[in-house]
Amino acid sequence: MKLTCNRDNLIEGINIVQKAVPSKSTISILEGILIEVGEEVRLTGNDSDFGIVYEVPGIIEEIGSIVVNSKTFGDIIRKLPDVYVSLETDNTGNILMISSGKANYKLKTISPENYPPVSFLNTDNAIELKSDVFQAMVKETSFATSQDDKRIILQGVFMEQRENEMRCVAIDGYRLALKTAEMAEKNDYGVIVPTKILNEFVKSLKPTDEKLKFCCNANQIMFYTDTYRMVSKLYKGDYIDYKRMIPKDFKTSVVLETKAFLNALERAALVINDEKRFPVTLYFSGNDTLTVSVTTEVGAIKEEVSARVSGDELTIGFSARNFIECLRVIEDEKIVLSLLSPVSPCIITGESDPSFTYLIMPIRTR
Amino acid sequence: MKLTCNRDNLIEGINIVQKAVPSKSTISILEGILIEVGEEVRLTGNDSDFGIVYEVPGIIEEIGSIVVNSKTFGDIIRKLPDVYVSLETDNTGNILMISSGKANYKLKTISPENYPPVSFLNTDNAIELKSDVFQAMVKETSFATSQDDKRIILQGVFMEQRENEMRCVAIDGYRLALKTAEMAEKNDYGVIVPTKILNEFVKSLKPTDEKLKFCCNANQIMFYTDTYRMVSKLYKGDYIDYKRMIPKDFKTSVVLETKAFLNALERAALVINDEKRFPVTLYFSGNDTLTVSVTTEVGAIKEEVSARVSGDELTIGFSARNFIECLRVIEDEKIVLSLLSPVSPCIITGESDPSFTYLIMPIRTR
Numbered sequence: 001m002k003l004t005c006n007r008d009n010l011i012e013g014i015n016i017v018q019k020a021v022p023s024k025s026t027i028s029i030l031e032g033i034l035i036e037v038g039e040e041v042r043l044t045g046n047d048s049d050f051g052i053v054y055e056v057p058g059i060i061e062e063i064g065s066i067v068v069n070s071k072t073f074g075d076i077i078r079k080l081p082d083v084y085v086s087l088e089t090d091n092t093g094n095i096l097m098i099s100s101g102k103a104n105y106k107l108k109t110i111s112p113e114n115y116p117p118v119s120f121l122n123t124d125n126a127i128e129l130k131s132d133v134f135q136a137m138v139k140e141t142s143f144a145t146s147q148d149d150k151r152i153i154l155q156g157v158f159m160e161q162r163e164n165e166m167r168c169v170a171i172d173g174y175r176l177a178l179k180t181a182e183m184a185e186k187n188d189y190g191v192i193v194p195t196k197i198l199n200e201f202v203k204s205l206k207p208t209d210e211k212l213k214f215c216c217n218a219n220q221i222m223f224y225t226d227t228y229r230m231v232s233k234l235y236k237g238d239y240i241d242y243k244r245m246i247p248k249d250f251k252t253s254v255v256l257e258t259k260a261f262l263n264a265l266e267r268a269a270l271v272i273n274d275e276k277r278f279p280v281t282l283y284f285s286g287n288d289t290l291t292v293s294v295t296t297e298v299g300a301i302k303e304e305v306s307a308r309v310s311g312d313e314l315t316i317g318f319s320a321r322n323f324i325e326c327l328r329v330i331e332d333e334k335i336v337l338s339l340l341s342p343v344s345p346c347i348i349t350g351e352s353d354p355s356f357t358y359l360i361m362p363i364r365t366r
Numbered sequence: 367m368k369l370t371c372n373r374d375n376l377i378e379g380i381n382i383v384q385k386a387v388p389s390k391s392t393i394s395i396l397e398g399i400l401i402e403v404g405e406e407v408r409l410t411g412n413d414s415d416f417g418i419v420y421e422v423p424g425i426i427e428e429i430g431s432i433v434v435n436s437k438t439f440g441d442i443i444r445k446l447p448d449v450y451v452s453l454e455t456d457n458t459g460n461i462l463m464i465s466s467g468k469a470n471y472k473l474k475t476i477s478p479e480n481y482p483p484v485s486f487l488n489t490d491n492a493i494e495l496k497s498d499v500f501q502a503m504v505k506e507t508s509f510a511t512s513q514d515d516k517r518i519i520l521q522g523v524f525m526e527q528r529e530n531e532m533r534c535v536a537i538d539g540y541r542l543a544l545k546t547a548e549m550a551e552k553n554d555y556g557v558i559v560p561t562k563i564l565n566e567f568v569k570s571l572k573p574t575d576e577k578l579k580f581c582c583n584a585n586q587i588m589f590y591t592d593t594y595r596m597v598s599k600l601y602k603g604d605y606i607d608y609k610r611m612i613p614k615d616f617k618t619s620v621v622l623e624t625k626a627f628l629n630a631l632e633r634a635a636l637v638i639n640d641e642k643r644f645p646v647t648l649y650f651s652g653n654d655t656l657t658v659s660v661t662t663e664v665g666a667i668k669e670e671v672s673a674r675v676s677g678d679e680l681t682i683g684f685s686a687r688n689f690i691e692c693l694r695v696i697e698d699e700k701i702v703l704s705l706l707s708p709v710s711p712c713i714i715t716g717e718s719d720p721s722f723t724y725l726i727m728p729i730r731t732r
Binding site for chain 1: 438664
């Protein structure tokens with residue numbers, strides 16, 4: 001194996017495939033990066049559920065493939081003195097020689113025989129998406145997935161499309177996040193994607209990746225761009241019928257500034273030492289104010305926030321954290337809260353952006 | 367107690383006194399900040415060995431003093447909505463009311479009776495220093511102090527002045543760091559200051575603090591500026607006669623670029639999984655090159671660095687980390703290495719800056 005490539009291209013590839021390399025694995029070969037040199041240079045990182053393949057441009061002199069320890073290889077390449085890197089194995093194939101400028105490394109390699117291949121999915125029915133749209137869909141829903149090991153499907157984001165509408169949905173026991181996007185082409189599917197993979201994929205997108213594609217079969221999903229492919233298992237099972245969870249009848253409607261409300265809740269959270277025991281109390285009053293208050297063992301806070309309140313006055317309690325996490329990802333300057341009673345969920349939508357809906361369950365105040 | 371002050375002034379004071387507040391203490395009152403309102407507003411943080419007092423400008427309406435939990439108080443003040451803060455205790459003194467804009471907090475207080483006072487030192491013989499000079503002295507020596515609990519004096523920086531020369535010295539078992547500064551006034555003292563306090567003090571200096579002062583007695587040292595005072599215990603004992611450690615005879619002298627040498631050593635360090643077993647080998651050759659090399663269980667590196675070598679050729683081994691830490695704090699673009707033999711220490715000085723000297727002990731290579 002022998003090739004020369006640009007150091008920064010190689011670093012970019014390493015950074016991306018390392019997202020799939022476990023730092024510690026019982027299968028030690030998975031702690032490595034597979035380097036395959038054929039018609040192109042391919043880097044692969046793979047744990048059993050999630051694999052990434054990245055193609056690096058390079059001048060290929062001799063084909064071959066090896067596995068090198070991911071951390072050591074990555075650390076070395078990032079520190080190389082020159083913008084060009086030459087990689088070459090010795091006769092035995094057991095040593096990788098790395099040269100750049102006046103620096104020459106020798107690194108022990110691992111035989112690639114037992115490295116598990118990443119199998120790509122058929123791309124005939126691939127779906128194309130705008131990167132910025134998809135990034136927003138993931139960012140505005142994925143935080144609301146559950147950490148509960150007992151309901152594995154809630155640890156994923158439900159991605160579905162019906163006709164021209166694509167939706168991402170996340171649910172934990174206390175809230176629901178829904179984000180929609182209009183698609184040019186009709187489609188019909190629904191899959192549950194592990195949250196970690198979605199987050200890693202959107203984080204890996206470069207500003208120049210205006211579009212991305214994905215395709216799936218019954219077990220796996222593959223996200224890809226021109227330079228890399230990520231293949232992940234899907235969570236199996238029927239997703240919750242989330243539409244039935246969202247109420248339609250309300251008696252109180254409130255319009256307020258997202259940022260002002262968020263700041264007041266963040267200040268209230270500072271005295272909350274136990275989310276479950278100490279919900280924050282929201283009092284929506286007839287004279288167009290929202291009063292945020294909470295009293296705990298640490299101290300108390302009371303703050304007024306300007307709000308346009310229509311309908312009934314209402315006092316209702318929530319986990320401050322559940323609300324804060326939603327408000328932090330909302331880009332709309334103003335939001336609308338729709339409420340029915342102290343024991344019914346609060347629905348949050350954008351005043352001008354209809355593409356997202358959050359539902360937050362109340363907590364009974366004392 | 368009742369006062370109004372500027373939020374950002376208060377935040378600055380909290381940030382500084384919190385350096386002396388332990389996050390967990392068996393004496394729970396020490397986890398608090400003492401707020402004293404008399405002719406001025408004073409904040410105090412204090413663990414038993416180290417205390418900081420900061421004066422905040424404020425409009426005082428009623429004198430008094432309380433202790434509040436440092437973390438909660440700091441978190442709240444940092445988040446306040448308005449640039450002005452009003453602090454007021456209720457009738458009982460058990461509750462501190464914090465108001466800013468439309469936000470009103472109530473925070474439980476602790477009685478200040480048992481809070482240990484910070485006793486200031488007599489400033490009659492205080493010594494004045496330029497902040498930038500002192501910051502450089504601390505930065506370029508403190509990293510070389512020991513972590514060894516058995517020789518407590520080596521955990522401190524030796525600060526001494528003889529005639530017009532002030533010196534900071536740090537020694538661990540493997541290296542020595544010495545930095546000198548010319549002083550306008552003659553003096554004669556030598557104290558061992560805990561490294562942590564020196565680092566905290568220089569980090570707290572603002573760009574506008576052009577000068578600082580310090581004074582000491584047999585047991586304590588006080589550093590101070592216009593706004594705050596830090597009082598720390600000193601380590602007791604006689605410091606090592608460091609001047610005798612620095613050799614005067616050399617057979618090899620090398621001039622090389624600090625940054626190029628640092629980069630080569632940092633690259634070499636990437637394959638070193640055990641500093642003691644795998645020293646980096648430096649070969650200073652007659653044809654004006656330094657070859658940096660090391661072979662370990664992880665891999666090997668060999669790199670040439672341009673160097674002007676005078677005198678004998680030499681091959682010598684060092685802990686890469688010990689060298690790297692020295693080179694990282696050197697500002698001079700070029701350094702001079704002075705060497706005698708593979709078992710004698712290396713002396714590092716600046717090519718144009720004579721104010722620092724590092725000594726590094728060699729490690730026998732195999």
